[in-house]
Amino acid sequence: MFKKFQDVFQSIDNHKLLWHGSRLSNVIGILSKGLRVAPPEAPNNGYMFGKGIYFADSVSKSANYCWTTPQNPKGILILAEVALGTLYEAREAEDLTYTTLKITKGCDSTLGVGRMAAPEENYETMKDGVVVPIGEFVSSECNGSLLYNEFIVYREEQVKLRYLVSLNFLYDDEDVKVEET
Known part of the structure; x- marks a missing residue:
């Protein structure tokens, strides 16, 4: 199983370090089983681009998915290396799966294009070739x-x-601020 995972992961290029936010109650499952795609029988609401694993290059975007409250202010974010391969750029909602994406568009992943982004010329590349999106959003x-x-x-x-x-x-009273723990 691990070899299959490793083979697929290494066979896809365009690796980026991206943020994923989730409820604190999900962290144990994520650490034990990894990030999972929702099963086919799960309701299909809330997935703008189909059932997949969603990431962002904006920490604040992912922080919204921690669902913290003043009573429960602890949040966990994950920085994951994501093998994106060829990206399909989508500007509006589309119900996609890996099979339809690969067959109809020849792509490995979807980029829901935002109105704000860090310029690519600011990105850093780690020694292992993983790209880290950084910089002020414009x-x-x-x-x-x-x-x-x-x-x-x-x-x-x-x-x-x-x-x-x-x-x-x-x-x-007015804003949410974040500190690392």
């Missing part, structure tokens, strides 16, 4: 429905968990 050429980029893969084998970031969300 307006992009896209005027679609997403504010920030979303990256979606439809196979669990395209994801390698790299870092777990623990955060405390600090609530006051």
